[in-house]
Amino acid sequence: MKPSAYRYARPSSVAEAVRLLADSDGGGKVMAGGQSLGPMLNLRLAQPELVVDITGIGELASVREDKDGIVYGACVTHAAVEDNRVPDAANGFLARVAAGIAYRAVRNRGTMGGSLAHADPSADWMTTLTAVDAEMLIAGATGERRVALAEFMTAPFSVALDEAEFIVGIRIRRHSPAARFGYFKFCRKRGEFAEAMAAIVVDPAAGVSRAVIGATDSRPIVLPDISAYLPLSPERLEAAKAMVEGLGIAGEPIKDAMHANAFARALQQVKP
Amino acid sequence: MAAGEQKAGKGIGVRLPRKEDERFMRGRGSYVGDIKMPGLTDVAFLRSPLAHGRIVSVTAPDELAGRFFTAADIAASVKPIRAVSGLPGFKPSSQPALADGKVRFTGELVAMCLGRTRAEAEDAVAQVVAEIEPLPPLADFAVAEQPDAICVHEEWSDNIYLETRIEKGDRSRIDGAAIEVEREIRLSRQCMVPLEGKGTIAWWDTRLDQLVVYTSTQLPHMMRTGLAECLGLEERQVHVVAPDVGGGFGFKCVLQPEELCVAWLALTRKKPFRWIEDRREHLVAAANTREHHYRIKAFADAEGRLLGIEADVAVDVGAYSVWPFSACLESAQIASILPGPYQMPFYACRTRSVATNKPPFMPYRGVARTGVCFALELMIDAIARQAGLEPADVRLKNLVLPEQMPFTNITGKLFDSGDYPESVRRAVETIDLASFRARQREGSDDGRLLGIGFATYCEQAAHGTTVYAAWGIPMVPGFEQATARVTPDGGLELRIGVHSHGQGMETSMAQVANQVLGIDTDRINVVHGDTALTPYSTGTWGSRSMVMAGGAVSRACEIIRERALAIGAHxxxxxxxxxxxxxxxxxxxxxxxGFADIAQAWYKSPETLPADVAPEGLEVTAGYKPMVDSGTFSYATHAAVVAVDPDFGSVEILDYVVVEDGGTLVNPLIVDGQIIGGVAQGIGTALYEESPYSADGQPLASTFVDYIIPGPCEVPDIRIVHMETPSPFTAHGIKGVGEGGAIAPPAAIANAVNDALRPLGAEVAMTPVTPHRLLAAIAAGRNGRQPVQS
Amino acid sequence: MSELSLTVNGEKVTVAVEPRTSLADLVRENLNLTGTHLGCEQGVCGACTILVDGVPVRSCIGNATACDGASVRTIEDFDADPLMTELRAAFNAHHALQCGFCTPGMLVMARDIVLRLGEADEQRIRIELAGNLCRCTGYSGIVKAIRWVIVARQGARGELEQRPALPLGPAGSGHAKTGTDVSGATKATASSLRPDAELAARKPAPAPLGASGKKASAVRQSFLLDAPLPVVWQRFGEVPAMVRCIPGASLVSEAADGTYDIKMRIKMGPIGAEFAGTASQRRDDAMMAGVIHGAGRDTKSATLAEGELNYRLTAEGEGTRVDIEVSYLLSGALAQFARAGIVTHFIGAITAQFAANLGRSLSPEGAVGPIEDAGELRVAGSLGVALKAWLSELFRNPFRRG
Incomplete structure (x- = not known):
């Protein structure tokens, strides 16, 4: 299948992009690497009137460090993170996650911002960056605003962006050297979307002990404080599983058990 | 020959690297989609969104006039596809090229549109409105079999294409059997998924007054027959070319309505048109194979000796009977091959081929044998579990023995040769069953459950005239022909009517010729895939090409040899x-x-030829059929070791062994490739591939995200052990091997899974063994329930 | 059309393509470089893998216009490449190809693996190659061939080609001139060619949902509205007002027979559809219950939707409790995906919005809340489902006519 016809623009600045989107009367769609949008276009599931290619905006493919965090431009690719071409705010955790996203040929064009804007519940960044409490930097007609990623996704494939807004960056707090991470996903085929997924961040210096259950049918589930299960013991592991199972995320025992087991696997990676 | 020994030369038995690789590795293959013609117009189809319905109207905006066609435009000049089985009681179906009055499956062609590009053709399709009044969809054979079900074909009285019954042997032998096991066993519907989809480009050759159709097919000559028949042409007016074909696996051996549509456009408009199937079309409208349902009982004595099998089998064959293989090829085969490689005193089987609102069922690599092997081999393991025996030992007790060969089994199949039990013994030894059991008793250190599974089958291949005549298909193969021509410079051209689309025949046929004539394979060209250039053939399917076309090449070369000897002597x-x-x-x-000297004499210096030289010269078309044409019987035992993760229901294949006997191997490198590739597809059937349908008949896997085929991480290294028992009936003792790899994996893997699940009292009996199915089985076992297969 | 300049296989080329053109179609259709194959056009199979600015990308989902100015290498460009020559020899020796269709993508990816990793065992090779599907070989020969080349080159370390410093953004993007120019013609859409009302008017009156034996998915939802029962009852009777509360829905016209032509635009992330159809309702004053039927069609995706919304109102304190059950049925392209749960949740989110809109329309601060306060985690599970049904049903109504 081939996409339906659309118009194309490649603005040079964030302001131009916002203006193009605002003028498109809801028919505009932002494209970065196009690795999520491309299949949707080919299948004609997405039929935008205008595609606004934001890769011409130089600052979006850059990284900015501030006092206690790093802002990744929306157009930074998974491969750039995987290759450590950018600093890793989570002590190598981001690179590890990136290396497991889809396939290298996809990672060479797929971007952090694009993946988060696409908001597929089973995608890697949505869950893992929610775990590191990433903040979305969003440009729109009234300037830039910030939203916690945990609040950003509203429903499957749906995010809190109005029609003239788009993600310009992702800010991640710099984690302390003592921070520990757990990440587990279960996929039927390597590189494909996950059936179950969980990410854990424990950073005592920042008072963080947080888990996120992903690959649900909708938004990731945030468990803000899982310190009761750490350090792990066999009893605590069982309790952790029971707790997640009890959430009834999928409303179906087999899938709920998978979520619980994914959480348990991630938890087992968090060394004391 | 001893294992590992490399045969020298370039003849039969040599692991010769393939001649055809070069063009593919440089991106110079020529597939249908690569062909360009001036003025080429792209075709796209509107497909039915409903599984079953009455067409009220199909309309398009006026501006699409001339670019938009429906049944109203073509029905008068394109006959529907009718594949009539010769089996008594068969109800034929009529499949119009574009749906006429009714739609019978989601994805059926409703209209076609033209564009300068595919994108423009699809733009046009998006403007077409089809009003379809819904009828109750029959998305499952069990629903379609209900007495009050609506008929897919209104002129029928029910939804059964054909019902057959067979009973052989002595029924009293199962009375009071010590072991009686009964199971419901299912295989899901799936797709074949050659990486290149179907594609057709057609135009009218005014010089030769011929319709030229380049199409991605396994059987160009049959396509010529089918196209001519449906388009009302004489066959001399149709020229079919199958260029490079990106995999077939059975999908490309039937006449498709899209081919008819494109050919009709070229015929009526005398311009070039093309349609290239995209992946979505393939997954939605061609989800078409494997769907068998067995209710099966096996009887054995306390030692695990088979006393009989009783089976009731339904095949969900979808909306139409495909040409030329018909809707009943699978069920006819099932009935005749369900006893497998075993001896048993009693056998009874009832089959139904059921019409549903799903795409037509097509023969896929392994054809009925994959389903049969899955059902039968799961039963063998069930017997073993009940008897408390090693499954491998139960096989050894029941397999036909080498001293009984050739052996006529309970359904009259003539097994030609081989040592079936030896394949089991070697598999046991190679996979090291004893060590595995020790390891299994210790348990894994990661909480996964270990299991081992075996599956043994024999595979009738290169079936000949008598077999297909008995199965009632409208196209029965006879003699296969090949042409051999020594070129004026002493090279050799082979022309074969079968088609090579991955099987490496450009190499292996040259090896056969080299074996007979000694001409270097580098100086041999194999021409195939063109009705104008090659002798008639029913094409490439049924693991027949190497036996049949290889035999014909051999015969043609033998005749050349005699003539060359005569000229050479002179x-x-x-x-x-x-x-x-x-x-x-x-x-x-x-x-x-050398041949250059002989060719020089024949072509350029005929004055030097002997007076009694054969006037047919150095070009020979020879026909071939094995002396006994009931087919060769390759056989194999597959053994798999798996680890089952009870947390996620995933299955990892830790070891996979194939012990197989394919008779004389013309090119063991290629045979290994066929086996490994077949096993990979079998792993897909076993664990991943499924085309689920909603109760409304909506296909739910329309992308490679939802339809998973195994990738490099899902297919382990396959260890192959060859036995080579030449067939007593064929040239060079060759047996057919193309399909075998895909037959046993679902059985071997499911048996291994069931072995792993045994402590949990759980069992799987449906392909693919998905995480959800596996976890449901564990849950059912935990609750002491019979697993429900769905 | 947009005019692009790229370097393809070492040569500068300038081509004019529609903005929707992929890199794969650019090289195959415009440049006749047909060694790049399309196996899925869904970004999964890897047959179309080519090098863009030196790294492998999926050309089927790479927009060509976005890669204006990039350097592209297809399989045809590697005849003299030393590493590819080694790979070809290894592929041939290990029988790493059969039909050849996946081979160009495999080789491009294999070359990247060797160059990028230098050393990789068979397991690593399999992981790196996971995005390239082969239906013929079972991968064994491919993996062994790549490993063979890696081992053979180990003596020759340092000969690996210098890899350019890679950018942080998408490979191939960001070279071309930027600005506010918009290329490509405004497209004519189906709806601009034929008014929706006309489309709807030509619809037959199909059997009621379920009458055909089709199975609809059903969802239930309950919520409280901060308005008295008679007010809510009246509001439910006003189809135009109800339609206004449904996100994306709009009224086109009202027919004399009490049916309404409606339009409903659905957006789920990038997925968009516009259903045109009719709605009507029947009410039972005694029971304070009613049923709204709807049916419609998205012509662009050839998807049909039909549904029913059953509602019942009861007084609860000062306000009104609303119980709805929505059944819906999708047929066609938008229905053909396995992740049904996602659709359910999506419809749930829309339903929540509907309930909120309804509440607001009844009183400016009109409160609305789910009956079962299951907390955020489960909102999607129940509320979502119900609202989806509601929504679907509004556009599937025509099926109930008569």
Whole structure:
């Protein structure tokens, strides 16, 4: 299948992009690497009137460090993170996650911002960056605003962006050297979307002990404080599983058990 | 030959790297989609969104006039596809090229549109409105079999294409059997998924007054017959070319309505048109195979000796009977091959081929044998579990023995040769069953459950005239022909009517010729895939090409050899009895001449030829059929070791062994490739591939995200052990091997999974063994329930 | 059309393509470089893998216009490449190809693996190659061939080609001139060619949902509205007002027979559809219950939707409790995906919005809340489902006519 016809623009600045989107009367769609949008276009599931290619905006493919965090431009690719071409705010955790996203040929064009804007519940960044409490930097007609990623996704494939807004960056707090991470996903085929997924961040210096259950049918589930299960013991592991199972995320025992087991696997990676 | 020994030369038995690789590795293959013609117009189809319905209207905006066609435009000049089985009681179906009055499956063609590009053609399709009044969809054979079900074909009285019954042997032998096991066993519907989809480009050749159709097919000559029949042309007016074809696996051996549509456009408009199937079309409208449902009982004595099998089998064959194989090829085969490689005193089987609102069922690599092997081999393991025996031992107790060969089994199949039990013994030894059991008892250190599974089958291949005539298909293969021509410079051209689309026949056929004539394979060209250039053939399917076309090449070359010897002897001034063909040269007392010399004499210096030279010269078309044409029987035992993760229901294959006997192997490198590739597809059937349908008949896997085929991480290294028992009936003892790899994996893997699940009292009996199915089985086992297969 | 300049296989080329053109179609259709194959056009199979600015990308989902100015290498460009020559020899020796269709993508990816990793065992090779599907070989020969080349080159370390410093953004993007120019013609859409009302008017009156034996998915939802029962009852009777509360829905016209032509635009992330159809309702004053039927069609995706919304109102304190059950049925392209749960949740989110809109329309601060306060985690599970049904049903109504 081939996409339906659309118009194309490649603005040079964030302001131009916002203006193009605002003028498109809801028919505009932002494209970065196009690795999520491309299949949707080919299948004609997405039929935008205008595609606004934001890769011409130089600052979006850059990284900015501030006092206690790093802002990744929306157009930074998974491969750039995987290759450590950018600093890793989570002590190598981001690179590890990136290396497991889809396939290298996809990672060479797929971007952090694009993946988060696409908001597929089973995608890697949505869950893992929610775990590191990433903040979305969003440009729109009234300037830039910030939203916690945990609040950003509203429903499957749906995010809190109005029609003239788009993600310009992702800010991640710099984690302390003592921070520990757990990440587990279960996929039927390597590189494909996950059936179950969980990410854990424990950073005592920042008072963080947080888990996120992903690959649900909708938004990731945030468990803000899982310190009761750490350090792990066999009893605590069982309790952790029971707790997640009890959430009834999928409303179906087999899938709920998978979520619980994914959480348990991630938890087992968090060394004391 | 001893294992590991490398045969020298370029003849039969040599692991010769393939001649055809070069063009593919440089991106110079020529597939249908690569062909360009001036003025080429792209075709796209509107497909039915409903599984079953009555067409009220199909309309498009006026501006699409001339670019938009429906049944109203073509029905008068394109006959529907009708594949009539010769089996008594068969109800034929009519499949119109574009749906006419009714739609019978989601994805059926409703209208076609044209564009300068595919994108424009699809733009046009998006403007077409089809009003379809819904009818109750029959998305499952069990619903379609209900007495009050609506009929898919209104002129029928029910939804059964054909019902058959067979009973053989002595029913009293199952009375009071010590072991009686009963199971419901299912295989899900799936797709074949050659990486290149179907594609057709057609135009009218005014010079030859012929319709030229380049199409991605396994059987160009049959396509010519089918196209001519439906388009009302004489066959001389149709020229079919199958260029490079990106995999077939059975999907490309039936006439498709899209081919008819594109051919009709070219015929009526005398311009070039093309349609290239995209992946979505393939997954939605061609989800078409494997769907068998068995209710099966097996009876055995306390020692695990089979006393009988009783089975009731339904095949969900979808909306139409495909040409030329018909809707009943699978069920006819199931009935005749369900006893497998075993001896048993009693066998009874009832089959139904059920019409549903799903795409037509097509024969896929392994054809009925994959389903049969899955059902039968799961039963063998069930017997073993009940008897408390090693499953491998139960097989050994029941397999036909080498001293019984050739052996006629309970359904009259004539097993030609081989040592079936030896394949089991070697598999047990290679996979090291004893060590595995020790390891299994210890348990894994990661909480996964370990299991081992075996599956043994024998595979009728290269079935001949008598077999297909009995199965009632409208196209029965006879003699296969090949042409061999020594070129004026002493090279060799082979022309075969079968088609090579991955099987490496451009190499292996050359090896057969090299074996007979000694001409270097580098100097041999194999021409195939063109009705204008090659002798008639029913094409490539049924693991028949190497046996049949290989035999024909061999015969043609043998005739060339005799003529070359005669000319050579004359050139050497000696008698024909005084010369021999050695290393591609005719050798006599006083010296030798090569094929270049002989060709020079025949083509350019005929004055030097002997007076009694054969006037047919150095070009021979020879026909071939094995002396016994009931087919060769390759056989194999597959053994798998798996680890089952009870947390996620995933299955990892830790080891996979194939012990197989494919008779004389023309090119073991290629045979290994066929086996490994077949096993990979079998792993897909076993664990991943499924085309689920909603109750409304909506296909739910329309992308490679939802339809998973195994990737590099899902297919383990496959260890192959060859046994080579030449067939007593065929040239060079060759047996057919193309499909075998795909037959046993679902059975071997499911048996291994069931072995792993045994402590949990759980069992799987449906393909694919998905995480959800596996976890549901564990849950059912935990609750002491019979697993429900769905 | 947009005019692009790229370097393809070492040569500068300038081509004019529609903005929707992929890199794969650019090289195959415009440049006749047909060694790049399309196996899925869904970004999964890897047959179309080519090098863009030196790294492998999926050309089927790479927009060509976005890669204006990039350097592209297809399989045809590697005849003399030393590493590819080694790979070809290894592929041939290990029988790493059969039909050849996946081979160009495999080789491009294999070359990247060797160059990028230098050393990789068979397991690593399999992981790196996971995005390239082969239906013929079972991968064994491919993996062994790549490993063979890696081992053979180990003596020759340092000969690996210098890899350019890679950018942080998408490979191939960001070279071309930027600005506010918009290329490509405004497209004519189906709806601009034929008014929706006309489309709807030509619809037959199909059997009621379920009458055909089709199975609809059903969802239930309950919520409280901060308005008295009679007010809510009246509001439910006003189809135009109800339609206004449904996100994306709009009224086109009202027919004399009490049916309404409606339009409903659905957006789920990038997925968009516009259903045109009719709605009507029947009410039972005694029971304070009603049923709204709807049906419609998205012509662009050839998807049909039909549904029913059953509602019942009861007084609860000062306000009104609303119980709805929505059943819906999708047929066609938008229905053909396995992740049904996602659709359910999506419809749930829309339903929540509907309930909120309804509440607001009844009183400016009109409160609305789910009956079962299951907390955020489960909102999607129940509320979502119900609202989806509601929504679907509004556009599937025509099926109930008569």
């Amino acid at each position: 050139l050497l001034q000696t008698g024909k009895d005084e010369v021999e063909l050695v290393g591609g040269r005719i050798q006599g007392q006083g010296g030798s001449v």
